[in-house]
Amino acid sequence: MTAPAPGPASAVAPAARRALRRAATALLAAALVTACASCTGGPAPARSDDGPWRGAWAASPQPPSAGNWSVRGFADHTLRQAVRLTAGGTGVRIELSNRYGTTPLRIAGATVARPAQGGAVRPGSVRALTFRSRPAATIPPGGTLLSDGLPMTVRPFESLTVTLRPAGPTGPATVHQDAAATGYRAAGDHRDDVSGGAFTETGTSWYYLTGVEVTGGPDAHRRDGVVAFGDSLTDGHGSRTDADHRYPDLLAERLAALGRPRAVLNHGISGNKVVRPGGATGEKALDRFQPDVLAERGIGTVLVLEGVNDIGGRLHADVGVEELIAGHRALVRQARARGLRTVGATLLPFKGSAYDTPENEAQRDAFNTWMRTSGTYDAVVDLDRALADPADPDRLLPAYDSGDHLHPGDAGYRAMAEAVDPGAL
Incomplete structure (x- = not known):
């Protein structure tokens, strides 16, 4: 059957219907954003980046x-x-x-x-x-x-x-x-x-x-925030209380001073491990990466510094360097599946610390060699060389050492922030 030729009324109807559909879709989207702005439920869901927060x-x-x-x-x-x-x-x-x-x-x-x-x-x-x-x-x-x-x-x-x-x-x-x-x-x-x-x-x-999220302002639509992900070296253990001298804080300040401001979010947990659960030190990095990092809004890069507790932690010293490397590869896959740029960091020297054994030092060296040469991450920050004592490269430079030969102090955390090439982000 041939449809009758449309008259003026039927010619307007499709456009009107499309306009109504667009309006209904916009109202539904607004309602969903409002509803989800404070949703409760199970473990933190992944949050899309299509909103203003x-x-x-x-x-x-x-x-x-x-x-x-x-x-x-x-x-x-x-x-x-x-x-x-x-x-x-x-x-x-x-x-x-x-x-x-x-x-x-x-x-x-x-x-x-x-x-x-x-x-x-x-x-x-x-x-x-x-x-x-x-x-x-x-x-x-x-x-x-x-x-x-x-x-x-x-x-x-x-x-x-x-x-x-x-x-x-x-x-x-x-x-x-x-x-x-x-x-x-x-x-x-x-x-x-x-x-x-x-x-x-x-x-x-x-x-x-x-978390604290912001909206509006001149940077309302930026999606280039950085998540610093790791253990106590990211968490800021050894820095002065109330000074905001953790290396992610100082990195954010440095980027702003260079005219390249970005939000820097600290997802470090002291004592955390990549491939082993840590009890009170949080779920292993492989398990917490999704709810802690991938659920963040407005980010474009993740900077990973983690593995020293897998190597040196006394309860889980059975982790070999190949297992640690496999864990890092899995983190990179998770990040890239969400479209994030990945930056990895070498492990800092720990000679003289509680982690210092010949076996642990050999594993640290092997991991750092892999980090520098494998090309797994999009970019690498060589914190090992940036904070090492030139007279004894397996040891932190004394000026950077908080005193336990494992964690930097304020000056060391500043050196870590300055070692990050803004272009790598």
Whole structure:
């Protein structure tokens, strides 16, 4: 049957239908973005880069461990934690994690503010956060939660204070152990305490807070952030508390000074290993790479420095260099499958440290030779040569050594940041 020739009305109808479909699609997309901005659920899902949000600060979650407040968790407490951003914008939101919680985590409320001295915040800067337009939220065991976006202008290298009021008792808490930053705890509800007088307890771990994202501003659509992924050498162990002298912090400062600013997100965990689970030191790198790195928004490069604990860790010294290399190849495959550029780093000298044995040194040398020559990574940063003592290349230069002959101090972390070629990123 031949269709009748379309008249004026039927000629307009297809265009109208297309316009209606486009409008409906736009409304649906907006609804999905709003709904997913603070979704809860199981382990952190991969997040697409088609939205306006991008990472400005990050910390990898770890299981509860002795030596901080995480084993007992929190009952009638308020937590106050300050973090320094490496990207700016006109809106902020936070990410909370209950990855290692065994019960739902209930948050009675949360605020952000601009920090003052100690546990105090600047008067007039306290802003309440919401979660799906509500002040309270519940995060299931294993889940993550994004707050709603809050209009707030922040600059690169500005600090934010996040105050959390868990609706306790929480049970054991998800933590980032080695924060190299002072956090505060108060008994009772002190979300709006400006003076900080109630925050009389201090520690150097972060709890539940695993990310701060920004949106808007002149860099709104940049997708060139860098994730520094690794162990204590990335986490900043040995750097001065509250100085922000971890090498990823100093790398972000250097890039900005060169007129090539990028967000640099720190996903180091002290004690972490590539191919062996580490208990309190977090899941092995092969397992945490997806939820910690690939779930980040706005990144284009991952810089990997990890393996010294696989080689030197006393409980898992059975890891051979070939197994470690295979682990790195797997990390590169994961990153490239998401379109990320990969930069690898050689392992630093450790002569005189607890890891120093002839067998371990031979494995470090073999791994570094592979890193320099294999072409597995898109680029290589030779931190071994940058921090070695020229008079004894298996040892850290004394000026860079924190004192344990394994971890750099502030000067060493600066040397690490300066060893990174911006072009490699």
